[in-house]
Structure formats: C-alpha cells, structure tokens
Amino acid sequence: MASVNWRYSNWLPIIAVALYVTVPVLCSIYYAVFPGGRFSLAAYSVITDDASLAAAATRTLLIAGLTIVTLVATLVPAVLAVHLWAPRLRPVLEILCTLPLVVPPIALAAGVVALLRWGAQQGRGSLASEISQFIQHPDLPLILVGTYVVLCLPFTFRSIDAGLRTIPLKAMVEGSSSLGSSVWGTVWRVVIPNIRGPVLFSVFFATAVCLGEFAIAATLNRETIPVWLFTVSNTNFRASIAIAVLLNLSTWILLLVATLSAGRFSALGKAKRKAAALDEATTLEKEAH
C-alpha cells in the first residue's frame, strides 16, 4: 500500500506541471478553433487575408537564419580556440557569454535604441547615420540579428563548451595533425562531427528565441511575428490567438527536436545505430540461409 502511495505521489508533481503547461494551450486551441462552440478554422483565414503576416513571418525566419549562422560561425571557432590554445581565457569568454543573462532584454533594447539614435543624430549623410539607417531597415532589421545573437550567447556557449569537454579534443587534434591534417581540416573532419549534437541543440534553441522574442523587437518597432501578434490582438483577437497557438506548438516541436538531436546526432549514437543496423542485417542474412 505504501509503495503504491509513493508511486502516486511521485507522479503528482509531473501531472501538476503538465496541467500548468497544457491547460492554457488547450484553452487557446479551444478558443481559436471552436468559436461559439462549433469547430471552425475561420480564424486561420488571416494567414491568407493579411499580407502583413506573411511579411512578418518571412522577416522573422530570415532574422532567425542569420542569427543562427552568425552565432555558430563565431562562437564555435571561439570556444574551440579557447579550448585548444588559451585555456586560461576560457573563464573570460564564459563570463562574457553569460553576461546577457543578467541584463534584462528591455535594458538591452534601451541601449540599442540610444545607440541607434546617436547614430541618426550624427547628421544626414554621415557614415554613422547611414549605418544606423541600414541596420534598422524595416524590411530586414539587422540590429535584431545582432541583439538576438547576444541573447543566445549564454546557452550556446554552455552547450558547445560542454560538447568540447566530453571529447578528447587535444588528442584528436594532435592525432589528426600527425596524419597531415591542417587545424581547420581537423575541425571540419573530426571536431564538428563529434560535437554535432550540441551544435544542433544551439541551432534549435536559437530558433526558438528568434521566433518568440518580443520586448526588443517591439521597442524598436520592427514587425516580427510576436510583434504582429500583439498588434493584431487589438483588432482580431481570435486570429492572434490562433497564430499564437501555431507558433507555440512549432516552438515546442523545435525544442523537442533539439533535445532529441542532442542524443541522436552525437557521434556515439550514430555509431550505435549503424552497429545495430549491421547486427540486424547479419541476423536477417543468417535467417535467410
């Protein structure tokens, strides 16, 4: 009896958390697709009716893509370099990368606004003003890419750093270079394949951040999907909820993929699956005989 009780109490917090997370989503879904108690997808007609949604979606995806490329292309080499050649600088890089966690996004936004305003005040046609104009262009606000890269630094650093710690990096690099490979050849052929999990995890996590960030985009008045949702909620509340549900679910799926990929795409996992496939093939072969 006691053990049964224990088992129930074990599940209790999990159920509580599950309810806490799913009830608002379920309510949103109900509200979006059961207007007046009858099933209807009318709310989703906004996708085709409102051209600004498509524009906002394209913009958001573009920003997400650029953010990911910038993030991976700068941070992976940086963390790698610190691990290989300057282990003493690792704590410095760690602190730098963790800093965004303690700065509230709104403070970040205020700083960015101040900077852009300063640029604009340098006078028409001046270089600073041109740059300021360029990076806050409404079609593709590059300033958001930069800001989101900064927002993503803490967990991307952690993930890649942890990935590099679990592999015998120095031995790999030395083994590879004794076989004639340049450092970048080694990184491409050996290091990256062995930290594929952590890198993919960072990619998916960054995507989730880019799809959900509101404070900075709203402050800069650049229409990304979250900002669009906020604007539309004033006029067409049901549509905003309908799209929010879609966004929410796709983010969840991304996070799920991220979590799975961390295990699935790791070198070891890949090797294990290959081995399992091989075993299976040989058994089949044996059965055939």
Add this chain to the structure above:
Amino acid sequence: MTEATTTVRETAGNDVVFDGITKSFGSTQVLQSIDLHISSGELVTVLGPSGCGKTTALRILAGFEKPTSGRVLVNGQDITSVPANRRGIGMVFQAYSLFPNLSVQENVEYGLRVRRVNRDKRAARAQELLEMCGLTEFASRYPHQLSGGQQQRVALARALAIQPGVLLLDEPLSALDAIVRSQIREEIRRLQQQLGITTMFVTHDQEEALSIADRVAVLKDGVIEQLDEPRTIYQKPSTEFVARFVGSVTEVGVDPQYRGGALPVQHPDAGLDTLFVRPEDITLVPDEDGPCTVISQIYTGERTVVRATNPVNDLDVTSSVSASEASDLTPGTRVTPQVMSTPALRVAAHGQSPAERVIV
C-alpha cells in the same frame, strides 16, 4: 590553408638527429641540451621515470612542442620549424586517440584522405594495413566497440598508413594488460623491422624498453644518462641512476681492496667503494658462520629470487638462482654472499666521477 603535401619524403628509414635540444616550460628546464642520433631503420627506446622529459623529447620530434633551443633533423633536413602536419611522422598515442565518429577503416584511411588519395587506392591500402595488423574483421566497427589492444592496433595501422619515415610511440602499451602488452610489443617490433621504419619509443617500463630496442636512451631530469644497447645498459650501466632504474640491484659498500669472493655485507659509506650487483651475479653459499640469513624466496618460474639479510645492519642482498639451488636456501639458512662476476657498476670511494669501473 591547403592540406599537407608532405615535405619530408615518404621513404621508410630516415635518420633522426636531436642537436642540442633544450626545452624549458617557464622556469623549469625539461630537456637540457639533448644530443641523440637515431640511425635509419633503428628502434630507440627512451626510458625514464615520469617527469624526466622523455615525452617532451618525443613531442618535439612530432612537432607538437617547439624546442627552446637546438635543432631537429630528419634525413639531414632541419625540420625544427616545420609544422607537425607537414612532417610526415607517424605517431601512436598512449590514449589511442582514434576518431570516435569514424569506423576502423575510415580511421586508417584518414591520413590518405587528408592527402587526397583517391577512394579505391585508399581502401586498398587500408585493407592491406588492417590485414598486417590482424584487424580485417573489424574494418566496419567503431572505436568504442573495440578492446584497448584492438584500438591500439588500429592506431598503429593508422600511423603506418601514411608510410611515415619516422614512427613515434608515446607509451603505447601502458594502458593495456600484461598479455596484450607483450603481444602488441612483439607486433610493433615485427612491423618496424619488416618496414625498416626509424622508430622512437617512449616508455617508463624498463622490461619493455630492453626487450624491444636496438638501443636504449635512459633519461633523467632532462639529461641522457646513457645511450647503449639493451645488454650494455643492463650489464654495464654507466651511472648509479641507470644501475638502479634498470633491473634490480643490490648496493653494498666494500673495502677499496675488495677483489671478489665472499662479500662483507655492509652499507655504502665514506671510505668504501660501492658495488651495484645484479641478482644473477650474486651466489648465496650456505655457511653456518655466514653473516646473512635467508628471509624469503620468490618463485618466478625459470628462476627463484632469494633474499638474505644481514641481521646486524638490516642490509638485504638479492640473488637469483635456479630451482635446484633454491632448495638449499630455505628461509632461516645462514649464508655467505659471494660476488661471482664483474658487478654491474663499481663506484670508487673517493672518485667523484661515478663511472670508474674496477674489475674484481
């Protein structure tokens, strides 16, 4: 950056020269003006306790460390400033360091892939090496599916695949158990002789060093104490350190006039010569008035190691005898130790130079 096109010719058997190599890390001097010449096709083991600089010497030859001063020459060419990936030197590490994301075959092909050898040639060469190292059936496995010994064989095949002129082995056997260790040791020697590769083998295990080498370099505190054939290192060590570090030895003090025969067992002291005697050079003669008492017998198969002690000064004498001789030397027997042949080393009482050898 383009991939390495080996600047060092890919012909087996290049000679290696360490020319006055010094290496310091901060204020610690790890290597002090090392001069070492490894002839073409020769296997030299570098033997020493941990921290003696042996791995640093190897890493300098591999190109992973830059010497503070001095030059490294391979086949007459100064390669001191050539980066590791352009030296064409094969290396086997203590921790295997295979690439976990690549299969055994892909690991062996790696160096050829870097050199842009075409797929068919690569596969053929890898097959040849896997066969040579007895790994054919493991070609499609991944490193984590292999035992330590198998992994080290793969590492060896991988290093040999690029047809290196020089092969470096950094304590390759120390992570393996005894049986596998001696198997792979013999295999390394066989392949090395078959291919005629100049080889530098670093180890802290003296048995390993003696059994595999053409010559042994004993290193202590960054200085080569002795460089000789294994037999000479064991039978005629040139310093006290070498005598103590390689093989077991009994140290006794004798009168400068002592010329062999019954050994007065006393501690080395001022005014006395110090003898370093190998167990097989000492006989224990049963003698009721002998100064020593047998305290233990250790049976090792072919030989039995008998230890006797002088109860007055607690000095132990170690002798190695055949099984039949051992039957007379049960613990408790009084014995007189005798030195039967030239001791490994005799250090004169007043001579400050340690290597003054006197025939007894």
